[in-house]
Amino acid sequence: MKNNNENRNGLAESQTERNLRKVYFVVILLPILAFIFSFPLGRYPISIPDLLSALAGKIVPFVHGPEGVINTVIFQVRLPRIIAAMLVGAALSIAGAAYQGMFKNPLVSPDILGASSGAGLGAALAIFFSLNVVGIQVSAFVFSLLAVIAVYFLSNKIKRDPTLALVLTGILVGTLCSSFTSLLKYMADPYDKLPAITFWLMGSLATVSPKNVISSFVIMLAGGVPLYLLRWRLNVLSLGEEEGKTLGLETGKLRLAVIICASLLTAGAVSISGLIGWVGLIVPHLARMLVGPNYKVLLPVSIAIGSVYMLLVDDLARCLTSAEIPLGILTSIIGAPFFFAILLRGKKGLV
Amino acid sequence: MRFELKGLKCGYSNQAVLKGISFTMEPGEVLCVLGPNGTGKTTLFKTILGLIKPLEGEILFNGENSIHWPRSKMAQMIGYIPQAHNTSFPFGVMDMILMGRTAHLGNFSSPTKKDRRIAEQAIDTLDISYLANRIFTELSGGEKQLVLIARALAQEPKILVMDEPTSALDFGNQLKVLSQVRQLAHQGLTIIMASHVPDHAFFYATKVMLLSQGGLFGLGKANEIITEEKLRELYGVNVKIIQTGIKSDYDDDSELRMCVPLQNKKGWGLK
Numbered sequence: 001m002k003n004n005n006e007n008r009n010g011l012a013e014s015q016t017e018r019n020l021r022k023v024y025f026v027v028i029l030l031p032i033l034a035f036i037f038s039f040p041l042g043r044y045p046i047s048i049p050d051l052l053s054a055l056a057g058k059i060v061p062f063v064h065g066p067e068g069v070i071n072t073v074i075f076q077v078r079l080p081r082i083i084a085a086m087l088v089g090a091a092l093s094i095a096g097a098a099y100q101g102m103f104k105n106p107l108v109s110p111d112i113l114g115a116s117s118g119a120g121l122g123a124a125l126a127i128f129f130s131l132n133v134v135g136i137q138v139s140a141f142v143f144s145l146l147a148v149i150a151v152y153f154l155s156n157k158i159k160r161d162p163t164l165a166l167v168l169t170g171i172l173v174g175t176l177c178s179s180f181t182s183l184l185k186y187m188a189d190p191y192d193k194l195p196a197i198t199f200w201l202m203g204s205l206a207t208v209s210p211k212n213v214i215s216s217f218v219i220m221l222a223g224g225v226p227l228y229l230l231r232w233r234l235n236v237l238s239l240g241e242e243e244g245k246t247l248g249l250e251t252g253k254l255r256l257a258v259i260i261c262a263s264l265l266t267a268g269a270v271s272i273s274g275l276i277g278w279v280g281l282i283v284p285h286l287a288r289m290l291v292g293p294n295y296k297v298l299l300p301v302s303i304a305i306g307s308v309y310m311l312l313v314d315d316l317a318r319c320l321t322s323a324e325i326p327l328g329i330l331t332s333i334i335g336a337p338f339f340f341a342i343l344l345r346g347k348k349g350l351v
Numbered sequence: 352m353r354f355e356l357k358g359l360k361c362g363y364s365n366q367a368v369l370k371g372i373s374f375t376m377e378p379g380e381v382l383c384v385l386g387p388n389g390t391g392k393t394t395l396f397k398t399i400l401g402l403i404k405p406l407e408g409e410i411l412f413n414g415e416n417s418i419h420w421p422r423s424k425m426a427q428m429i430g431y432i433p434q435a436h437n438t439s440f441p442f443g444v445m446d447m448i449l450m451g452r453t454a455h456l457g458n459f460s461s462p463t464k465k466d467r468r469i470a471e472q473a474i475d476t477l478d479i480s481y482l483a484n485r486i487f488t489e490l491s492g493g494e495k496q497l498v499l500i501a502r503a504l505a506q507e508p509k510i511l512v513m514d515e516p517t518s519a520l521d522f523g524n525q526l527k528v529l530s531q532v533r534q535l536a537h538q539g540l541t542i543i544m545a546s547h548v549p550d551h552a553f554f555y556a557t558k559v560m561l562l563s564q565g566g567l568f569g570l571g572k573a574n575e576i577i578t579e580e581k582l583r584e585l586y587g588v589n590v591k592i593i594q595t596g597i598k599s600d601y602d603d604d605s606e607l608r609m610c611v612p613l614q615n616k617k618g619w620g621l622k
Contacts, residue, residue, distance in 0.1 A: 231461065232460065236453050242402055243431075245401075248425070248426030296461060
């Protein structure tokens, strides 16, 4: 018996250790590599030595980096954009991972409760009424949250399985929002505002500035940190309403907390990037295949993979052609076949 | 820990499924609930677990009404073992068992070394260390059921509620699970389980509750409550209850009994 015991513990540890090493590798190394790799890419060429000396000039005292255009390109254009891409990817991935557990369904994405369609409507309204970039961001953010709040309160009126009620009212509010967005597009000036709305809805990071990156980072932290702290309860919630309750979970309160956090993350992301699909659906899958469904490791790995994926897609969007390709188009063109590959490979239950 | 139901009436939105349920259970007792499909076994269990509110009556733990307890306090008192099922995500067996510790953890905390030790104890109690590194969704029905029992043990409740714990299991696993149930009762747990097999009640129960479409149909010791007439009335089948000649280790000096279906001209066991 004792021998058996030691054997078991030994096995368990070596397996977790192996897993952990895999996790650390992904979490730390990949984002750093992608970060450095993305700087030189783009219209204005930047050599690695220039980049390093510019970075050193900012961080290390008494070292002077290169002056002029290079500095502006690195710190005002590329750095905010790279960080924005990584933040958006990470935020959508955490929100997707949390929702997939909460809805007990691996096919759920962060826009299930109408956050994206709400943001789309908000942005369309702002563009329709000629607000500036900040106005568009704020309006998208506010309407994104309003849509989810509407979904939450409407779903509480339905006396059925609460997660099912959420999904159904999510579809309802989402459809309403996109109808109103279409109406605005129909009424908008076809030479000026219609293309602006259309491009916003297709997603892009071309307009990000250091300021709006910082504001959405703060919002994402407000959503992401509580979710990470609740990571063990997310595991239990994914067993379902009744089982969660019998294991001691206040499922109603926890569900509300997850909705608030995931909505902040999603709204914070789409308000600077426009609508970007597929990321929040695919990345948690990929992370789950690597490290299993336990949120303790699933969340950090989703952050890592999500940020890298979004950054690489944005690199493609910037560099593939002379004009920028909208992000939402790329994520679904890359995402759909990629998702199919995962489905083909995946063991039962893994996806 | 004394567990008591007082004049319980349960059901959904004022439509009573069961009423007038009263009983008291002391530590070490096993209550077996028998009854045809749709007579309210699950409704009764859900009410006991606090998943649906009782329409009338009280559920008392050591005399304290549980109606306004937070879920974590409830879960520390009463553990639930659902029928073996698939989770949506492929959790490891160890993680699955550790989830039993949730009621003892703070909102923002994850299981600690101490929780892990308790989970390992539960694994040892059930002797399933060979499952510890497997994936829950890849286990057989019987193995899953054992893991779910281990999870309930890690929860360290005073009362275990099991909804047909053996319905998905083969013969051997049924007996293994049920003898575990009896072991746990010997260690002082109170156990409430639903079953479809009267023999289980003879073998494992100290108390039996019969439920029929009309509600409560009988409550008491197995040998007194489960009779040929009652089974005929309840399930519409003819059975003979025989003495096996094996001494029961529960009851004073009685022999273990078993149900045998009776053959008549129309067919086995049918009226």
